[in-house]
Amino acid sequence: MHIAFILSSLRLSGGVILVVELANRLATHGHIVTLVTPRQTIDAEMRQKLQPTITVLESHAGLPASFNPFGLAYLVASLAWRAPADAVLVATHTPTTLPVLLSSWLKRQKRLWLLMDYPEMFRTRPVEKFLLKHAPRWFSTIVAISKPLADEVQSRAGGQVAVMRPGLGLSIESQAQPDWATPCDAPRILYVGDDRARKGLDEFLQAMQKVQSIHPDVRAVIVCKNPCQIGYNINHELHLRPSDADLAKLYRACDLFVSTSWGEGLGYPALQAMAFGKPVVVTDSGGVYDYAEHGVNALIVPAQDAEAVANAVLQLLDDAALRTRLLVNGQQAAAAYEWNKAAATFESVLNGLTQASSR
Structure with a gap:
């Protein structure tokens, strides 16, 4: 299966780290994985974390320096144009729902939303606040990274809302349990x-x-x-x-x-x-x-x-x-948050999405 994640950037953030970890496991499982991001938004550090088989595509448009409706419209169109025509499209951040919707309507692609956003993110950003509230109805499949997010969006969703609990993002080695009988001298x-x-x-x-x-x-x-x-x-x-x-x-x-x-x-x-x-x-x-x-x-x-x-x-x-x-x-x-389980949940949702389209 070809899976394309549409990003707002490939720069360090919790959401980008999550996408990178998930993309790596999907690639390891034999899927074709592509990341699409605005021009000049790739950190070398984040790029190096990706499996060599993963393709990163930059749109012709970059992020506008300030809020500009024409610049934002050009960016949406540019990201939609770069999205591979044979891929299932994944929105990874509320602003990326627009290029995912545009591309999927024009190219007749399947789409889903990997939901990580919450209202507080967009307190002073009315466009994204509007999208977070209303865009879920246009997605038949949403994968939320926590149950509270899933519960919050369920009433506005156009279809299935699944929960995928991600892995921890760091290597956690076993260690002796700390001795707290006596507090540290300098906690x-x-x-x-x-x-x-x-x-x-x-x-x-x-x-x-x-x-x-x-x-x-x-x-x-x-x-x-x-x-x-x-x-x-x-x-x-x-x-x-x-x-x-x-x-x-x-x-x-x-x-x-x-x-x-x-x-x-x-x-x-x-x-x-x-x-x-x-x-x-x-x-x-x-x-x-x-x-x-x-x-x-x-x-x-x-x-x-x-x-x-x-x-x-x-x-x-x-x-x-x-x-x-x-x-x-x-x-x-x-201990319940483990990347292999997360990838398996995501793959199961993808398989259900593609099988539903073939009926």
Whole structure:
């Protein structure tokens, strides 16, 4: 089967990493896989992660420098034109639903939507907000990366909504269970994200300021994919775009993990931290409810509430039994997210889509 993923870019992001991991497994299973992306949006680092047999096509149009209806229309048409005529088309980001719909209507192709987006992403972007709300009715098949996403879109979908729980995206090696009987002298609290407001970096920094006023030795470890401004006087270290191996080391070296996102389709970093055996604090950001259960494998606090985040961190620092319960149950929850299962689910949906068209 020929499968073409239509991308907004081939640059580092959680969604692109997910597509790359899925594409690699589909290629390994013998499928022809193509990625179609706007011109000059390919990071060499991401390209190198792809199997050699995967084809990457660039459209003639690049991303417009600013919002421009004519530029966006040209990009949609250009992506649709580059989409292989013999492929099943996969929309991977809400803006890519338009070229997928256009190409499939013109070339009579099968289409599906790999849904990873959530309303918070488009709070200030009315076009994408409109598409996220209304485009599902034009897709007979949607594959959501979490049950909360699937439940949210079901009433607006034009057909089947399946759930594909992706793998973890990092190599998680077995390790001895941490000994939390005595807290570390200088606990390391890890944040992974970027400086977009919806990722909650500011709330994390505010929370760390309060935590360090009570536990001065606590160290905030901040991982960003782009340069971030740390406008708070806190004990911290900043890591910019670490390699997968270095990111895995940071997970292993941390004592607690905190996610302060306002919204998530799934919430990869917190799930990865669970897999590494780390107690986590997460905000009620939607997709995390696919795996997080308050008091069982995580502490869940309101989004955009730095005070609640700080109080949860302080609770974990002071309660060894709670830490142990969360990390043990968190590892069990993370074990359900495995790439071979994800690829098998996706292939099953694809087979059902193509078989339905042949009847």
